[in-house]
Amino acid sequence: MPQGRLKILLLDNGKEWGGGTNSLLELLKRIDRDRFEITCCFYHNYRRDNEETIGDVLNAMGIPTRFIVQRRQPFWAKLSKEILRGLLLFNADWRKRAVQAIDQRWRVAPNARRIADLLRAGKYQLLYMNNQPNSNVAGYLAAESLPVAMVQHCRIEPLLDPPIVARVNRGVRCVIAVSDGVRQTLVQGGVRPALCQTVFNGIDIHQPLPDGARLRESLGADARTFLFGSIGSLIARKAHDHTLQVLGAFQQAHPDARWKMVLVGWGSEQTNLARQAAQLGLGDRVIFTGFQRNAMEYLAAFDTLILASRSEGLPRVVLEAMLLGTPVIGSAVTGTAELVRHQDTGLLFPYGDVAQLAHHLATLYSDADQRRLLARRANERLRRQLTIENYVAGVEAILVGGYSS
Known part of the structure; x- marks a missing residue:
């Protein structure tokens, strides 16, 4: 550890507010300010609920923030x-490399120069990069010629190619993986195993928990109405279309069932999903709420959470469901499958297997005892292994080790 506080520039190039953003903020709320002096650098001052910006939140926390405005x-x-x-229509690899070379000139290289200027001006000792290596090329370029250590926090399954793997192996002191599955992807992609450490996201198990009863009422759900729900961006990767497809079949198989589906979030697929729901005859059953700050209150109102994603890192929404006692049906993908142990702490299905998803959905709809058992076991595991204290301590140890090694 250096004399005084370790000076860190945290780089995040995200464009939207998601679970990874919330996990990052939970870390920054609790990180030891006597040991770490952090300045955040963002490419976009993105908003949640079209109101509060990331800059507003960090300013309220007393964390300095810089923005590198992105040009068109x-x-x-x-x-x-x-x-x-x-010209390269029939050679995908050359086409990809050519596009990357152009992006390198107009976007990546200018960003790298500005990040390097920040690192020099602030005399930072460590560059802590959020998201994944493929999205932080400018950070690698900026720091590799400076006396600055690098740590990468990989919050989703990374996209890797030989050039970025070479940069990681050459430049970083550590890559933090949010799950063992993400770590395995890194290693299989060529990142040296010694560089990769898993630190699971965690959650505050002592926080006040919401009661979803009032929200259920506002959604038109009485005690006999079953609420399926999903929370997350309305984007293709989340596969909400699979969930709606299954619910259409469920409606046909159980025409007298009383249920609603609540989709909390916003994104580019909302229009398509609303059209799909109408075509399936579910227009009065499916509720689109848009982005909501009180996502945990919605989780408390749900009878079951459905997460049908194609890929995840370590989904925070599942941690929140485990804390609230809301049983989870999830696709068996990296991250989700490490939190949800099939028939123990939830139910899993192979991604895209709508028949298996339909079976699990019908099972939890009809079996209250199983819902309670899965929720209890999930909550017990959360309290043993997935606390916010473990998460923060794990990241702090790597930041110190990344600088010292």
């Missing part, structure tokens, strides 16, 4: 990409 893609870059895509 210049015409020459866009035109060059279109020409090269046409």
Whole structure:
């Protein structure tokens, strides 16, 4: 540990507020300010609920924030990409490399220069990069020629190619993986195993818990109405269309069942999903709430949480469901499958297997005893292994070790 506080520049290039953002904020709320002096650097001052910005939140926490404003893609870059895509139509690898080279010139290299300027001006000792290596190339470029240590926090399954793997192996002191599955993906992609450490996200088990009764009432759900729910961005990766497909079949099989489906979140797929729900005859059953700050209150109102995603890192919404006692049906993908142990702390199905999802959905709809048993076991595991204290301590230890090694 250096004399005084370790000076850290935290780099995040995210564009939207998601579970990874919330996990990062939970860390920053609790990190030891006597040991770590952190400044955050963002590419976008994104908002939640179209009101509060990430800058507002960090300012209220007393954490300095810098923004590297992103310029629009210049015409020459866009035109060059279109020409090269046409010329290299039959060679996907060359086409990808050509596009990356253009992006490197107009976007990545200028960002790297500005990050390097920040690192030098602030005399930072460590660059702590959030998200995944593939999205932090500018950070690697900025720090590799400076006396600055690098730590990467990989919160989702990473996209890896040989050039970025080479940069990781050459430059970082540690890659933090949010789950063993993410760590395995890193290692299988070529990142040196010694660099990769798993630190599971955690949750505050002592926080006041909401009562979802009032919210259920506002959604038109009485005690006999079963509430299925999902919380997360309405994007293709979350596979909400699979869930709606299954609910359409469920409605046909159980025409007298009293239920609603609540989709909490917003995103590019909302129009398509609303159209799908209408086509399936579920227009009066499916509720789109948009982004909600009180997501945990919705979780408390649900009878079952459905997470049908194609990929995850370590989904915070599952941790919240475990804390609240809401049973989970999840796709057996990285992260989710480490939190949800099939028929022990929840139910799993292979991603895209709508028949298996339908079976689990019908099972939990009809079996209250199983819902209670799964929820109790999930809560017990959470309290043993997945606390916020373990998460923060694990990251702090790696930050210190990353600088000292």
